[in-house]
Amino acid sequence: MSEFFFSSFSRVTRPLLKLTKKHFSSLGFEKVSEEFIPEWKSNAVLFRHRKTGAEVMSVSNNDENKVFGIVFRTPPKDSTGIAHILEHSVLCGSRKYPLKEPFVVMKGSLHTYLNASTYADRTCYKVASTNTKDFYNLVDVYLDAVFFPRCVEDFQTFQQEGWHFELNDSSEDITYKGVVFNEMKGVYSQPDRILYRASQRASF
Structure with missing residues (x-):
């Protein structure tokens, strides 16, 4: 089920973003709701893909x-x-x-x-x-x-983006990179982030 959506959505990406609401049905989507949001001066329309349940929201403004x-x-x-x-x-x-x-x-x-x-x-x-x-x-x-x-x-x-061991010289200690x-080392050394994280843990 998911594979169908992934491959189909990749093929229809450009037309999907350009089409008007009446064309969404032919792409397997049904309109769920439509609402004008005054504070944003925007019209929001929510669509749901019938087969996968994936949601697409279109927001139009100036x-x-x-x-x-x-x-x-x-x-x-x-x-x-x-x-x-x-x-x-x-x-x-x-x-x-x-x-x-x-x-x-x-x-x-x-x-x-x-x-x-x-x-x-x-x-x-x-x-x-x-x-x-x-x-x-x-x-x-x-x-x-x-x-x-x-x-x-x-x-x-994953090793590059996540973490890995690194050793540049046999006389040095192994380090994490x-x-x-x-x-995240930088983020979690900031006092406001430490307080925020502690507050989240206490709350949840």
Whole structure:
């Protein structure tokens, strides 16, 4: 069931984002709700894919930015940071874009926003651009990355992004290295983040 959605969604990405509401049905989606949000001056329409249950929300307004985000539920079973490591790893090349760091290449685009974030229960991949062609190019790279990442065939990507042992000289001690490992060392050394984490643990 999921495989059908992944492959089909990859094929229809561009038309899906350009089509009007009446065309969504032919792509397997049904309209769930529609609401105008006054404080954002936006019209929001929620669609659900009949076969997989995947949801797509279209928000229309006068902002010149074209914004896209894809979100996955990633509730953790422990504190090993797997979801965060996966967030980094899937952006290390994909089936269609087999570059080592396509994320770095994309930073040379006309984007107005380009990022990915891991929260306590979800992982989000978000892009924005005022240039339509650039926008669809960024969306294509992101969707191929999250649905067809190269990291599933390359264990070293996880070691690079997560953590690994490193020894430069036999006279030195073995050290831990890794992109996410170093990033979180920095985050968890900040007093406000330590307080926030302690508050979360006490609350939940």
